[in-house]
Amino acid sequence: MSIKVGVVFGGETVEHEVSIISAVQAMNKLNLEKYDIIPIYITKDREWYTGDMLKDIEIYKDMSLIKKYGKNVVLYYKDGNYVLQNKNFPKTVVSDVDIIFPIVHGTNGEDGTLQGYLQMIGIPYVGSNVYSSVVGQDKVYMKDIWAEAGLSMTKYVWFYDVDYKKDSDKIVKDVSKLKYPVIVKPATTGSSVGISVVEKEEKLIEAIDDAIQYDRKILVEEVVENLQEVNIAVMGNYEHQKVSEIEEVISTNKFLTYADKYISGGKGKLKGKQQRINSKGMASANRKLPADLPEKLHKEVEEMAIKAFKVLGSSGNSRIDFLIDSKKNKVYINEINSIPGSLAFYLWEEKGINYTSLLEDMINIGIKDYKKRLSKTSSFESNILKNFTANGGLKGAKGKLR
Numbered sequence: 393m394s395i396k397v398g399v400v401f402g403g404e405t406v407e408h409e410v411s412i413i414s415a416v417q418a419m420n421k422l423n424l425e426k427y428d429i430i431p432i433y434i435t436k437d438r439e440w441y442t443g444d445m446l447k448d449i450e451i452y453k454d455m456s457l458i459k460k461y462g463k464n465v466v467l468y469y470k471d472g473n474y475v476l477q478n479k480n481f482p483k484t485v486v487s488d489v490d491i492i493f494p495i496v497h498g499t500n501g502e503d504g505t506l507q508g509y510l511q512m513i514g515i516p517y518v519g520s521n522v523y524s525s526v527v528g529q530d531k532v533y534m535k536d537i538w539a540e541a542g543l544s545m546t547k548y549v550w551f552y553d554v555d556y557k558k559d560s561d562k563i564v565k566d567v568s569k570l571k572y573p574v575i576v577k578p579a580t581t582g583s584s585v586g587i588s589v590v591e592k593e594e595k596l597i598e599a600i601d602d603a604i605q606y607d608r609k610i611l612v613e614e615v616v617e618n619l620q621e622v623n624i625a626v627m628g629n630y631e632h633q634k635v636s637e638i639e640e641v642i643s644t645n646k647f648l649t650y651a652d653k654y655i656s657g658g659k660g661k662l663k664g665k666q667q668r669i670n671s672k673g674m675a676s677a678n679r680k681l682p683a684d685l686p687e688k689l690h691k692e693v694e695e696m697a698i699k700a701f702k703v704l705g706s707s708g709n710s711r712i713d714f715l716i717d718s719k720k721n722k723v724y725i726n727e728i729n730s731i732p733g734s735l736a737f738y739l740w741e742e743k744g745i746n747y748t749s750l751l752e753d754m755i756n757i758g759i760k761d762y763k764k765r766l767s768k769t770s771s772f773e774s775n776i777l778k779n780f781t782a783n784g785g786l787k788g789a790k791g792k793l794r
């Protein structure tokens with residue numbers, strides 16, 4: 393019997409379109425002998441749709457077609473099954489689902505929100521759990537944890553927008569502990585949105601003013617000179633991990649922008665009406681695969697990636713990005729992407745794992761995680777409140793509960 397895999401994608405995020413590309417790619421690669429694919433598309437206004445036509449990229453050119461022919465559904469637990477049920481009357485079941493495969497990027501999806509929702513419903517799902525997803529989206533949380541684990545990274549400071557508004561001089565002073573140039577980043581938005589490099593202190597305020605439009609929490613860190621950027625994927629969970637090939641990402645700009653990553657032709661064409669999302673998403677950024685790295689650094693990146701993945705308790709298949717000072721041969725960890733663009737399939741191909749078996753491995757890890765979760769006690773049969781009386785508290789249990 394086939395496993396019914398609900399592929400969830402889209403959602404309210406700046407990476408909405410990228411998620412559609414990643415998900416459609418994946419749905420075309422899932423093994424149909426083993427899996428029934430149930431596309432679950434979340435619109436930018438948070439409506440959930442299902443329907444076979446959502447497997448075809450063409451449909452996304454006209455949202456009205458989705459609203460007309462797709463089924464507007466909710467995910468639900470009903471009579472012992474996980475089901476997609478019509479949201480509107482008549483509230484009939486459209487499909488069963490055995491496991492959810494989230495292929496969402498960024499906020500409201502990759503960041504623990506979707507995982508929390510799925511966990512509340514109780515359905516098995518692929519990838520990192522709530523805790524690792526949250527930390528994987530917040531650049532400050534992830535850095536604090538990695539610093540504690542002894543991973544090498546650039547020096548950084550962070551602050552809230554409210555504290556900056558109250559006393560910007562103090563923030564400027566805090567940042568002066570770092571060596572300029574620095575880079576200013578909103579802590580939780582992805583895709584380089586709101587990020588800028590600041591060469592000297594006079595320009596800092598301008599960069600922060602831009603970044604706080606996107607986030608309450610701002611990170612400022614030292615810029616890595618002689619930059620070489622490399623990425624590696626790690627697959628597994630807290631028990632086992634394995635690493636992919638390492639890629640080197642080559643950018644035409646000072647740093648990788650949204651346009652570099654996803655839009656053909658780079659920055660200049662961003663404003664044009666014909667801006668075209670690159671059909672391969674991250675898979676086709678300018679890259680060298682494998683990266684041009686000395687053996688020692690190659691090893692270092694692999695070891696750091698495994699440690700970073702494990703300490704966050706990540707699961708599934710994450711891409712971990714590194715910044716290297718190629719003159720000093722110094723490696724800094726930059727960030728983790730719990731659900732990377734194109735699921736970083738191209739990094740696994742180099743290791744002889746094709747996209748179809750990558751997806752299967754990820755689903756199997758999701759099933760293992762679910763079983764593990766079930767095996768841990770998370771509630772008790774007994775109800776200590778049954779002896780509770782409004783006036784006397786717990787009869788006979790007084791004192792014990794302190």
Ligand SMILES: Nc1ncnc2c1ncn2[C@@H]1O[C@H](COP(=O)(O)OP(=O)(O)OP(=O)(O)O)[C@@H](O)[C@H]1O
Nearest residue numbers: 546575581582583584585613614615616647648727
């Ligand atoms: N400390 C740094 N020194 C030099 N360049 C940096 C540094 N931090 C980031 N960059 C450049 O900026 C780019 C974007 O930064 P980063 O990867 O941290 O955020 P992001 O791309 O918004 O996150 P996501 O990858 O989740 O979309 C990097 O790919 C890199 O080119």
Ligand SMILES: [Mg+2]
Nearest residue numbers: 583584713727
């Ligand atoms: Mg990045």
